[in-house]
Structures are given as structure tokens and as C-alpha cells.
Amino acid sequence: MSVLLKLTNVAVFVGDTCLLEPISLELKQGQPLTILGQTGSGKSLLAQAIMGLLPDTLSFQGDIEVFGKALTLEQRQALWGRDLVMLPQEPWHALDPLMKGINQVAEVYQHVQGKSQNDAQASAQQDLLDVGLADSAHKRPGQLSGGMAQRLAISAATAGGAHVILADEPTKGLDVSRRDGIVRLLQSRSIEGSLLTITHDVAIARQLGGSLLVMKQGRLVEQGDALDVLTNPQNHYTRELIAAEPKSWPDVSVALANKTTETVLVAENLAIERGGRTLFENVSFSINKGEVVGVVGDSGCGKSSLGDALLGLLPVSAGLVTRSNHTAKPYQWLKLYQDPPSAFTSSVSLGTLLKDLVDLHNIAQERIVPLMTRLNLPESILQRTCLDVSGGELQRFAILRALLLDPVFLFADEPTSRLDPITAKDVTNLLVELARETGCAVLMVSHDPDLVRKTCDTVITL
Template identity: 80%
Template sequence: MSVLLKLTNVAVYVGDTCLLEPISLELKQGEPLTILGQTGSGKSLLAQAIMGLLPDNLSLQGDVEVFGKALTLEQRQALWGRDLVMLPQEPWHALDPLMKGINQVAEVYQHVQGKGHHDALVYAQQDLLDVGLADSAHKRPGQLSGGMAQRLAISAATAGGAHVILADEPTKGLDVSRRDGIVRLLQSRSIEGSLLTITHDVAIARQLGGTLLVMKQGRLVEQGEATQVLDYPKDDYTRELISAEPSAWHDITPSIREDSAEAILVADNLSLARGGRVLFDGLSFSIKQGEVVGIVGDSGCGKSSLGDALLNLLPISAGSILRSNKTAKPHQWLKLYQDPPSAFSSSVSLGQLLEDLILLHGIDTDRIAPLMDRLSLPHGILERNCLAVSGGELQRFAILRALLLDPVFLFADEPTSQLDPITAKEVTALLVELAREAGCAVLLVSHDAALIQKLVIRLFRYK
């Protein structure tokens, strides 16, 4: 069995500080390798080191061999697309916002595989059909849900036929049925090569099989055959990851007094259509102070559109929405975005964005440090922009920014889709504490039924 990728004592430094301790591994043909760990464990840093995508201020030590040859940074970069490809963690960073989805996939077939225009479109249409995007082939990324954009990015990245595929959190933000489909797609695309997957999802690691490496804070803590490691973990951290899956949580639903809680929002007979398709019709419900209401449904079914309509970000087709808290300011009706990059400017640091918020709304700066600690956010993150932090760190920063504004209603659109199980458990507990302590109503959207059932007072299911 040939070795497609080999790392020997690969480490990453910033100055004299070691961010990723020396690690050695082999990726063999037909044998998948999965790296499991929570946000900040060094998983994505390792993938960037392999691809040659490390920021200029970081340095690589050790050897990277591809197809049996030790290659320089420039030589590895020359393999992109045709032989070596990395699926991005954030689809918005990889997609052209002005180009239709089918054209983005077809373009890869044309310029990487040399297909003619007509054949490239045929292949692209089949790829989008395979991932459930046939009806959205002519939509631009901004017209897609987060999960749909993720599937489009995967289709475009794998269209070049690369033998070595590095997939960085490829199933983030997807419902279970789509998640399993993406895993099958990646397995089929790597059948003549191999697949290195970075994930915080224990279920994905189990489904992929092969060799499993578990990382924590920049170092390798356990490795072995995937089933053996997950069924009989030796390291305490591995056991903590497994036990943090939502199905193992205790219920943390906040309690409210039915006789005293005020209805913050009342929706009556709502209907909403987009793109000629009715997303929901005749929907009525209310949300009270301190109440956590959950919505479960597959990607693209209209969950996000409902939340946007409740926040007056999207016009409804029929019905009415009554927001009864007259003392609340507009900025206290908030949304946590499913894909945090869409909520931040990359032109300034996160610290500057926070400073702007403080000046605009007169926020007490003494509240920031304790909240950052509760969200496990390193204070050095404030010196970077949104492109220089992980997806999980950016999502937790988005939650920090929302909490500082003392929301009366929070539409949390897949708030833990970017987070590992341990951090997701901590963050969702914090959202429930917010509802309990501040009387904030929370509408929590997720495709993870197990997570929602542990948190909410009432649950709506979308088909």
C-alpha cells in the first residue's frame, strides 16, 4: 500500500513559541485518516502546514513528503487542485459570490481536468444532484443556506480529481442526512487516493473509520484504529470529547413562571414564500421572557428565514408579528449567524470591532474579560481579524458581542455548528443561563435534534 502523504516531525512556530508540537504521520492509499479534537487543538493548523497555507508570521519545521518526495512550499502549492486539495472550513471563503453554483463547479472541470464547456456542465450538474443541490444549481452562494453553501464548496473543491483530499470540518452545519451523504461523497472521490479529515464530530470519526489521531492544544494525545480508540479510549481528553456529544447531556432547560412571564413575541398565522416556494404557512406561536424555543429541520427548509422574518429582516407573505417589549432598543433584538464570517468585516481587528461596539452603546468594559473567560476566548484573539481565527473562535466571539448588548430576544441560528462538542456544551449552557438570568427569549435553530431536546421548553419540527 503506497504512502501518499508523510509528515516527519512537523511543527509550527510563531517566533520561538511552539503552536503545534512535532507530529509524524502517514496517509496511505485507500486508508482514511481522521484528526479529532476541539477548537484550538491545532487540527486546522496542521492542514495549513501540509498545504502550504500558513500565515507569513508562522514557520514550519520538519519534512512534508507527497507521493514519496519531500517537497518545498512552492512545489506543494503547484499540486493544488489536480493532486492535492483542501476543502475549506468556511465555504464563503472559497466561493465566488457573483457566480452561479453550477458554473463554479464546471469551471474546475474545465480548467483542471480539461473538459469542454458542455461536458463540464454535465459533470457539474451530476455533482450537484449527488449532494442535493440540483434545484439550486443556478443560484449564487448568497441565495443558499449555510449547509447548502458547504455542499457547493465541497463539490467545487473535489471536481479536480485530486488524489489527496484534506477535508477541514466538511460536515459542519449539515443535518444528519446531508452529513452522511457528504461523507459518502468524500469517500467515493478519494477511492483512488486517500482522505485526511479534520473534525470535532465523534460520529463522523466513527463513520470514516481507518486511523484516528486525537489532538489537544497543539499536541497528539492518542492514536490508533478509529473504532478501538472511540470504544476504548485511553486518554481522559478523548473520553471527555465522547461524553460531550449532545445525546449524553443532562437536560438544562430553563424554568419560567407561566403566570408571570411576558410574551416577548407573538406570531399569528405566518406565511412566507421565497423564490416561488412556500417555506411555511399558517404558523402561530409565542415566545416568553426567559423561554428557549427550538426549531429542528433539515438544511434549506426555511429555519433561518423564519428567524429573519421575526427580526423584521425579511418580509412575510401573510400574518402578523407582535413584539411586545416596548422598552427594548432595536439592537437588543439580535441574530447569531450560522456562518460568523458573514457578520464581521475583515478589514479591522476583532478588538477594533469590539471597541466600536463599546463606544456606540456605552458598554461597561469590565464585563468583557469575564465573558471571554466563560467563552474560552484567549485575549490575544482581539489583535487578529476575522480571517486569522478559527471558525469556532469567531462563533464564540459573535456570542460575546451579542451578550454584551443585553438582548431581549436572541435568534440563535445554528450557534454551535462551528464548535466542538466540549465547547458547544459550554456555549449552549451559557445561552440557557442568559435566558434564565436576564429574561431573554431565545429562538434556537439546529439540525441536531438531540441537542435541542436537552435545552428547549418547546420544540418545532420542520420537514
């Protein structure tokens, strides 16, 4: 069994501070390797070091061998696409917003594999059919849901036929059926090579099998056969990760203080169409003050569109939305975006964005630190931009920004899809607790029926 990728004492530093302690590993042909850990554990840093994508502010030490040869940064970069590929954690950073999806996949077949234009289009069409995007092949990324955009990015990244695939959180934001399909797709694309997957999803690590490395705060804490480690974990942190899967959560009590019968919003016989296709129809429900309503369904079924329609961001084709709270200010009807990068500018630091919010709405400064503590956000994050933090950290910062505005209605669109299970559990419970404490009505969209069932008062299935 040949070794396709070998790391020897690879470490990452910012100045003199070690962010990723020295780690060694081997990726063998036909044997998948999964790196499991919380947001901020150093998983993505390791992948960036392998690919040669570390920011200029970070330094790298150690040796990386690809196909049995020690390669420099420039030599590794020359392998991109055809031999070595990394699936991006955020599809919006990798897709051309002005190009139709099928063309983004086809150009890889044409320019990397050398296929004719007609053959490239045919191959791209088949790939999109395999991931459930055949009906959306001619849409641009902005017309797709977050989960659909993720599937498009994976199709484009793997079209070059690379033997070594690094998949950074490839299934986040996807419903269970789509998640399983993506795993099968990655496995099929890596038959002649191997797959290194970075994930915080224990179910994905279990499904992929092969070898498993568990990381925490830039350090390797456990490794071995994936099924052995997940069946009989030796490290306390590994056991904590497994216990944090939504299906293992205790039911959240709904009998809390500010959950009342005072109605905030009523939806009557709603129907929504997009692109000439009816997403859903005859949907009716109400949300009371302090209540948490969950919405589940396959990716692309209209979950996000429903929340946007309630906020007036998207027109309904039939039905009526009535807001009962007429004293609330417009900015107190809020949305937490599924893909946090779409809600932030990268031109200034997060601290500047937070200061602008505080100044604009006269928010008391003393409220910030306790909320940051509850969301496990270090003060140092305020010095960075949205491009310099992990997806999980950015999502928690988005939650911080929303909560500071005292929302009366919060549409939380996959609020934990970027979070590891431990943080997801804490953040979900925090959202529910704050809904009860403040009387905020919450519409929580999720691809995970276990999460919704454990935390929401009412569940709507689309």
C-alpha cells in the same frame, strides 16, 4: 498499500512559541485518516502546513512527502486541484459571490480536468444533484443557506479529481441526513486515493473509520484505529470528547428564575417563499421572556428564514409577527449568524470592533472580562482580525458581542455549528443560563435534534 502523504516531525511556530508540537503521520491509499479535537487544538494549522497555506506570521518545520517525494512549498502548491485539494472550513471564503453555483463546479471540470463546456456542465449538474442542490444550481452563494453553501464548496473542491483530499470540518452546519451524504460523497471521491478529515464531530470520526489521531492544544494525545479508540479511549481528553456529544448531555432544567409567562413575540400563521418556492406555511408560536425555543429541520427548509422574518430582515408571504416589548431598542433584537465571518470586517482587529461597540452603546468595561472567561476567550484574541482566529473562536466572540447588548430577543442561527462538542456544550448551556438570568427570549436553530431536545423548552420542526 502505498503512502500518499507522509509527515515527519512537522511543527508550527509563531516567533519562538510552538503552536503545533512535532507530529508525524502517514496517509495511505484507501485508508482514511481523521484528526479529532477541540477548536484551537492545531488541527487546521496542520492542514494549512500540508497545503502551504500558513500565514506569513507563522513558520514551519519538518518534512512533508507527497506521493513518495519530499516537496518544497512551491512544489506542493503546484499540485493543488488535480492531485492535492483542501476543502475550506468556511465556504464563504472559497466561493465566488457573483457566480452561479453550477458554473463554479463546471469551471473546475473544464479547466482542471479539460472537459468540454457541455460535458463540464453535465458533470456539475450531476454533482449538485448528488448533494441535494439540483434545484439551487443556478443560485449564487448569497442565496443559499450555510449548509447549502458548504455542499456547493465541497462539490467544487472535489471536481478536479485530486487523489489526496484534506477536508477541514466538511460537515459542520449540516443536518444529520446531509452530513451522512457528504461523508459518502467524500468517501466515493477518495476511492482511488485517500481522505484526511479534520473534525470536532465524534460521529463523523466514527462513521469514517480508518485511523484516528486525537489532538489537544497543539499536541497529539492518542492515536490508533478509529473504532478501537472511540470504543475504548485511553486518554481522559478523548473520553471527554465522546461524553460531550449532544445525545449524551443531561437535560437542561427549565424551572429557572426569570422564565415567565410574559410574552416577547408572537408568530401567527407564518408562510415564507423564496425563489418562487414555499419553504413553510401555517407556522404559529409564541416566545416568552427567558424562554428558549428550538427550531430543527433539514438544511434549506427555512429555519434561518424564519428567524430573519421574526427580526424583520425578511418579508413573510402570509401571517403576522407581533413584538410585545415596545421599550426595547432596535439593537436589542439580535441575530447570531450561522457563519460568523459574514458578521465581521477583516480590516480591523477584534479588539477595535469590541471598542467600537463599547463606545457606541456606553457598555461598562468591567462586564467584558467575566463574559470572555465564561466563553473561554483569551485576551490575546483581541489583537487579531476575524481571519486570524478559528471559526469556533470567532463564533464565541460573536456571542460575546451580542450578550454585551443585553438582547430582549436573540435569534441564534446554528450558534454551535462551528464549535467542538465540549465547547458547544458549554456555550449552549451558557446561552440557556443567560436567557434565564436576563429574561432574554431565544430562538435557537440547530441541525442537531439531540441538542435542541436537551436544551429547549419548546421545539418547532420545519
